[in-house]
Amino acid sequence: MKTVLVTGGAGFIGSHYVRCLLESEREVQVINADALTYSGNPWNLRSLEGHPRHRFVRVDLADSDQVRRLFREHAIHQIVHFAAESHVDRSIRSSAPFVRSNITGTHHLLEAALKHGVEKFVHISTDEVYGSISEGQADESAPLKPSNPYSATKAAADLLCLSFFHTHGLPVVVTRCTNNYGPRQYPEKLIPRIIFRLMNHLPVPIYGDGRQEREWIFVTDHCRAVEQIRLHGTPGTVYNIGTGETLPNLEVARRILAMMGKPESQIRFVEDRPGHDVRYSLDASRIKSELGWEPSVSFDEGLERTVDWYLNHSDWWESVKRRKTGGEQW
Ligand SMILES: NC(=O)c1ccc[n+]([C@@H]2O[C@H](COP(=O)([O-])OP(=O)(O)OC[C@H]3O[C@@H](n4cnc5c(N)ncnc54)[C@H](O)[C@@H]3O)[C@@H](O)[C@H]2O)c1
Structure with missing residues (x-):
């Protein structure tokens, strides 16, 4: 039985991914770590109460002691990292929580993953790191040009993650997805x-x-893509996830x-x-050709x-x- 740490699993996408993972893999148990900020909602996990392979733990990733304790108490094999401050308007009003959760939180998780020899680290990022694309589509080699504090902190976290692959050989994969929508999304979006x-x-x-x-993806299509990447994504690689x-x-x-x-x-x-x-648009041909993923909704x-x-x-x-x-x- 593998233990997968899912961070941010009480939020919108994370709460869909946790279900996708538990349903598609019988030999996986999930540690769902979330700080329960304003957008993390225990209601989102209600139907998982009592599930024998799902355990919720309240953890603030920006607190290094809490992250160390999490790894001491659980033998974690893989990480799928959704937890983040995620709303652009909030980042314009106040960027400090974004630096704290998105950069410092990711850094603590990387350090712990390295120390404990985690075998796969999937970092969930966004198409917003490429900034506005006036024409055509951004592929994974497009320059990072984030234009607001939210996307800047996500881009910083992406680069930290990739640096841990290049410097330390940590098996990190970065995903960059377009705008999600679906049930349980916080109503500021x-x-x-x-x-x-x-x-x-x-x-x-x-x-x-x-x-x-904006390019739109139904949340369960995003989760299926993340699952393909967790299972088969090549370490050190970035995968765009989009629908066209x-x-x-x-x-x-x-x-x-x-x-x-x-x-x-x-x-x-x-x-x-x-x-x-003004415009986001992704070239998602890598995940389609390498991993055979296609959107279905x-x-x-x-x-x-x-x-x-x-x-x-x-x-x-x-x-x-x-x-x-x-x-x-x-
Ligand atoms: N929503 C989208 O359209 C979209 C698109 C592409 C990528 N993403 C990325 O997907 C991830 C999830 O986005 P979402 O829309 O589900 O956001 P969300 O705001 O619904 O969920 C974020 C979750 O992270 C938790 N969290 C925040 N800071 C934390 C911390 N310091 N420690 C532990 N938990 C913390 C929150 O409590 C919440 O449950 C984010 O990384 C986001 O950048 C989102």
Whole structure:
């Protein structure tokens, strides 16, 4: 039985990945380590309570003593590292928590992984490290040009991870995925925020002219890609994960309005985010050709499933509202 440490497993993507891993691998036990920040929600793990191969531990990765204790108490074979501060707007308001969790937290985990001879370290990163791509697609050799504190801290963590491979031979793999959406995403992010506002008869704010383009992936497709990479990814390699389904934010809003039977007059254009990247687009041919991964959920199908889920989970909304730290506007 292998023990896989999943960090950030009480958050949006991590909580889907933990289920994907437990369902696809019978001979794996999961240590799910999460600090339970504002976006880490125990509700997201409710259906795993009592699961014989899943154990939750509250750990702040930015605290080196807590990380050392985690590795002393558990014999960890592999790591899949999702834990991070993840929202661009928050990083613009205050970047210190991003440096702390995304850089210092990752560094503590790398040190512990090296000391304990971990056999695979999958670092979950983002397409945002490439910055805005005016045309074409970024492949894994594209220069890193992060333009906000969130993406800058993720890029720093990517480079630290790769340095541990080159310097120490730690078997690190880095993944860079496009925008995720699906059930249990914290409502500060574009898609659940639009749904929340429409459910509550509020106008839908869109930054600038709404023409910023993002590539979208349904969260379970991302998790399947990470699983392929955990099993078969080559150490020292970066894998982009994308679908090719690139849409302007305004079009995303329009599709949700149509699905929820709301008029386009609900849209309000608001002042743009400072340093807002205009376009992200990834070349994901490496993971497709080397590991045989393909996305399986189209944007329209995934969006239907997502809208439906949020409309039918008032208990999740209540749990998120109870954890609200104040001052947040969705
Ligand atoms: N959401 C996306 O579209 C997207 C796209 C590409 C990559 N990613 C990456 O995927 C990962 C997960 O993103 P998400 O959308 O699920 O975010 P999320 O905010 O929903 O979850 C992050 C989790 O990390 C935990 N965490 C934060 N700081 C921690 C710390 N110091 N110690 C332990 N746990 C800590 C939080 O409690 C939370 O449960 C992040 O690394 C993010 O950069 C996200």
